[in-house]
Amino acid sequence: MDWATMNSQGDRLSSSKLRSIMFTASDNTTILVLLITLGILGWGYYRALPYGKLGLLSWLQSVALMSPGFLFFCLAAAGIYLNLVSLLFLFVASTGLYIMIGRRLREVANQDSVSELKPDLLGSPPPLPPELNIIPPTPDPVLNLGSVPLSPEDLKIIQGIFGIDTFFATETIPYQDGVIFKGNLRSDPEIAYQQLSTNLKKSIGDRLRLFLVDNPEGKPVVIVLPQNNEPLSTSIPQKILAIILFLMTLGTIFEAGGLLLGFDFSENLTRYPEIIPIALGILAVLFIHEIAHQVIAKHYNIKFSWPFFIPTVQIGSFGAFNRFESVLPNRTVLFDVAFAGPVAAGGLSLFLLIMGLFLSHQGSAFQVPTEFFQGSVLVGMLSRLILGSQLHQTSVDVHLLTLIGWFGLVITALNLMPAGQLDGGRMMQAIYGRKIAGRSTIATFIVLAIASFSNPLALYWALVILILQRNLERPSLNELTEPNDTRAAWGLLVFLFMILTLFPLTPALATGLGIGS
Numbered sequence: 001m002d003w004a005t006m007n008s009q010g011d012r013l014s015s016s017k018l019r020s021i022m023f024t025a026s027d028n029t030t031i032l033v034l035l036i037t038l039g040i041l042g043w044g045y046y047r048a049l050p051y052g053k054l055g056l057l058s059w060l061q062s063v064a065l066m067s068p069g070f071l072f073f074c075l076a077a078a079g080i081y082l083n084l085v086s087l088l089f090l091f092v093a094s095t096g097l098y099i100m101i102g103r104r105l106r107e108v109a110n111q112d113s114v115s116e117l118k119p120d121l122l123g124s125p126p127p128l129p130p131e132l133n134i135i136p137p138t139p140d141p142v143l144n145l146g147s148v149p150l151s152p153e154d155l156k157i158i159q160g161i162f163g164i165d166t167f168f169a170t171e172t173i174p175y176q177d178g179v180i181f182k183g184n185l186r187s188d189p190e191i192a193y194q195q196l197s198t199n200l201k202k203s204i205g206d207r208l209r210l211f212l213v214d215n216p217e218g219k220p221v222v223i224v225l226p227q228n229n230e231p232l233s234t235s236i237p238q239k240i241l242a243i244i245l246f247l248m249t250l251g252t253i254f255e256a257g258g259l260l261l262g263f264d265f266s267e268n269l270t271r272y273p274e275i276i277p278i279a280l281g282i283l284a285v286l287f288i289h290e291i292a293h294q295v296i297a298k299h300y301n302i303k304f305s306w307p308f309f310i311p312t313v314q315i316g317s318f319g320a321f322n323r324f325e326s327v328l329p330n331r332t333v334l335f336d337v338a339f340a341g342p343v344a345a346g347g348l349s350l351f352l353l354i355m356g357l358f359l360s361h362q363g364s365a366f367q368v369p370t371e372f373f374q375g376s377v378l379v380g381m382l383s384r385l386i387l388g389s390q391l392h393q394t395s396v397d398v399h400l401l402t403l404i405g406w407f408g409l410v411i412t413a414l415n416l417m418p419a420g421q422l423d424g425g426r427m428m429q430a431i432y433g434r435k436i437a438g439r440s441t442i443a444t445f446i447v448l449a450i451a452s453f454s455n456p457l458a459l460y461w462a463l464v465i466l467i468l469q470r471n472l473e474r475p476s477l478n479e480l481t482e483p484n485d486t487r488a489a490w491g492l493l494v495f496l497f498m499i500l501t502l503f504p505l506t507p508a509l510a511t512g513l514g515i516g517s
Contacts, residue, residue: 155172165187166196177225177226193212212479234306256312261274281400281408282407286345290341292345293307293340296337302324324474330476331430332481335426345411352404353382353401356401357383360397366402377503377504378409379409384513384515410501414502419444420465421473430491431483431487448461
């Protein structure tokens with residue numbers, strides 16, 4: 001993001017530079033958002049109807065979490081603006097309603113599961129549709145974890161781990177160096193997986209690994225593969241690359257700090273002490289993000305790679321990307337590890353922003369044009385709440401922490417985009433599964449490609465996703481069990497945080513909030 005440089009006196013931020021980093025907005029944006037939201041709700045209702053009560057409850061969950069944003073934009077379009085307390089109340093109420101509906105959804109699902117299983121307990125399971133009888137044994141790098149084929153003795157032992165109360169296997173298909181079992185899941189996926197994996201370990205030992213996943217048709221299957229290789233650990237050359245990228249990031253952080261202070265650091269190396277406070281603030285946001293990832297990964301006994309930082313002169317760094325070096329046990333672990341980093345960094349950034357706004361006063365070190373606060377819904381609303389009538393002026397004096405917090409929010413929000421192996425993409429995969437995560441990756445790429453016509457930052461991130469982050473994470477051992485409703489609600493809230501951070505205020509909304517002269 002092309003952040004402001006200083007003017008000729010070295011103590012003022014250039015409004016023309018700030019303007020270049022903001023998304024262009026108009027009143028049509030609000031109408032477009034409303035139409036898209038109505039379209040999503042209508043499409044979701046149409047898709048939910050064939051599933052009866054379960055489908056409608058799932059649809060109501062989506063409505064519950066979309067309603068605060070939808071109501072906010074509807075009222076804003078009508079010229080009615082809610083204060084911060086009202087917005088917080090809406091978000092808390094919608095989250096609570098989401099969890100309540102989720103509990104009812106599980107109750108109905110359990111009742112339906114029991115009623116469907118009872119007639120089958122004394123007989124054979126219903127035959128599978130013909131289209132499920134073919135799964136091509138093509139190479140799959142995502143699940144290719146071994147090279148030792150199963151022996152007939154192993155296969156016979158594995159077939160004995162299944163039961164009518166866990167997974168009723170009806171068909172066996174060779175797959176790579178292992179085997180796929182198709183059939184009918186007869187209990188909760190987590191319970192079935194634990195029982196099957198325990199039976200496998202008792203019968204075979206640790207030589208084999210069991211996956212419970214969906215096949216391309218969305219039907220549960222069990223895949224057993226040799227457990228010869230964990231995902232590759234970070235190699236020495238990769239560690240060297242990580243160190244080089246970190247050193248480059250240090251350089252770009254100091255260069256970005258110099259631009260904020262009105263000079264080129266590469267030509268004024270002796271002025272580095274002036275940049276140290278800025279550098280420490282940005283590094284604190286980056287480090288707490290990565291430390292949170294590592295702490296949660298270690299909690300689950302999961303290996304997580306070194307961070308590979310992305311240097312940029314615009315704000316110092318765009319964060320880092322990592323990869324898992326262990327097979328994940330379930331989607332909950334994927335969510336928790338991905339969620340930890342943005343929450344820690346976002347929380348720190350929000351704290352720094354708010355502290356900076358409270359410390360801002362006439363004569364503060366940096367003066368920014370008021371339109372700076374129109375570049376983000378979140379920053380604009382917080383600034384209006386704290387700075388009040390100061391935002392009626394053409395420019396505002398702000399404390400250094402305001403800018404550091406704003407940088408940190410942008411870094412965090414960019415990594416929350418629901419694409420590939422970004423933190424947002426991992427959370428999307430954990431909550432909604434691989435199919436939806438794949439679609440969200442494509443949608444994110446398309447949105448960034450369109451936005452790149454007005455903002456070079458969008459083009460940069462489109463290329464990052466396309467080249468480095470487009471692939472989803474490998475399946476978990478238990479790919480069927482979803483994270484609980486509380487995690488899903490938190491995930492949707494951080495996605496909302498991402499939107500509020502990256503999306504600008506429309507001119508009408510900025511005027512209504514009193515931001516600008």
